[in-house]
């Protein structure tokens with residue numbers, strides 16, 4: 001619980017960003033504190049190893065999912081694969097459109113980056129409506145992978161994003177307003 005409290009204390013809530021009515025949960029203060037980063041990475045690695053998820057691939061979502069994904073993949077000695085906003089990845093890609101808490105967007109993944117039968121953990125900083133995470137899950141499924149868990153630092157539970165997803169979710173800090 002001490003690690004959860006440390007991470008929660010470092011989150012900063014900013015009203016009306018990026019638009020009126022959104023209470024933005026900023027995770028960047030965590031990354032100013034190396035002890036907190038170590039705590040966060042260890043917490044997520046423990047979640048994955050202690051629950052027997054055995055992922056082949058960690059998929060991180062553009063952009064804040066990239067802050068954590070490679071650390072976790074490196075500790076677990078598995079692959080890291082990015083899901084990126086449209087037009088950023090070279091070569092053949094698959095694309096899915098989605099809605100999120102403050103707008104619409106497209107996600108892409110490189111063809112073959114996730115292979116048929118691979119077990120995937122999706123990692124992102126935050127789940128709000130679940131639109132972004134669902135789009136990532138759809139890309140993984142289109143490529144033949146199986147998402148075994150979605151992991152977030154923060155979950156905005158009132159928006160019920162987890163209900164959209166095809167696998168269980170785990171979040172470290174929850175806010176219900």
Ligand SMILES: O=P(O)(O)OC[C@H]1O[C@H](OP(=O)(O)OP(=O)(O)O)[C@H](O)[C@@H]1O
Nearest residue numbers: 062063064100101127128129130131132
């Ligand atoms: O559950 P949802 O309603 O889909 O919202 C959550 C998504 O929104 C944010 O990303 P954003 O698209 O703002 O991109 P960024 O990480 O590049 O800032 C956040 O990092 C999640 O990916």
Ligand SMILES: Nc1ncnc2[nH]cnc12
Nearest residue numbers: 023024025026101126128
């Ligand atoms: N309230 C919020 N804070 C930070 N990132 C978000 N992405 C979607 N909703 C968000």
